[in-house]
Amino acid sequence: MTDVTKSQGGTTVAITVTETEARAAVGVLQEVASEYNRTITYAELKERVAAITRLPSDQLANTWASRVLNRTIRICETDGHPRLTSLVVRASDGGVGDGFKGALHSSGRDRIEDLQQLEVVAAEERLECYRRFCPDLPENAQPNLTREYKAHLSRRNKPEPRERPVCASCGLQLPATDLCDNCD
Numbered sequence: 272m273t274d275v276t277k278s279q280g281g282t283t284v285a286i287t288v289t290e291t292e293a294r295a296a297v298g299v300l301q302e303v304a305s306e307y308n309r310t311i312t313y314a315e316l317k318e319r320v321a322a323i324t325r326l327p328s329d330q331l332a333n334t335w336a337s338r339v340l341n342r343t344i345r346i347c348e349t350d351g352h353p354r355l356t357s358l359v360v361r362a363s364d365g366g367v368g369d370g371f372k373g374a375l376h377s378s379g380r381d382r383i384e385d386l387q388q389l390e391v392v393a394a395e396e397r398l399e400c401y402r403r404f405c406p407d408l409p410e411n412a413q414p415n416l417t418r419e420y421k422a423h424l425s426r427r428n429k430p431e432p433r434e435r436p437v438c439a440s441c442g443l444q445l446p447a448t449d450l451c452d453n454c455d
Contacts, residue, residue, distance in 0.1 A: 288326055293342035295323040300343070300355035304404035310397070310417055312362040337370055344374045353403055354378075357396035365419025367393040387424075390416055 383389045394414035438451035
């Protein structure tokens with residue numbers, strides 16, 4: 272991204288837009304981590320960072336997030352923060368995105384292909400964030416999947432309604448006795 276200049280103590284310093292946005296994202300994510308089980312969507316994070324930095328972006332949320340969160344990951348590693356990017360989830364299902372998977376891999380962990388296992392790891396990482404930044408974390412705090420992801424799983428794991436047999440003579444659906452009330 273292009274450089275912008277900022278004056279700091281009489282000295283002009285070139286700072287990339289990505290760096291500025293990533294630093295703002297770290298601050299937003301620390302605030303999110305101050306409340307147990309709180310997360311933020313990609314679009315919400317983008318909006319909050321734009322409000323803080325006054326650097327609006329016309330990039331799609333996914334493109335913006337990839338660019339900014341990759342830098343955010345490096346800032347967290349350098350500054351000794353837990354993986355704050357685990358707090359950023361998709362609005363559609365409450366799950367972490369591909370960037371989180373990449374962050375784990377770049378930090379030396381094996382790549383996790385199983386999406387449910389990835390969500391469990393993300394929940395563990397979020398708990399580390401809450402431990403660091405949440406002043407009133409319950410003593411019995413546990414890693415939790417997001418409410419949205421749990422709802423997504425329950426919708427996905429619903430058994431298909433079984434097809435009921437129909438009467439060969441009249442075509443009506445048969446009751447549990449398998450005897451047609453209309454014909455028999």
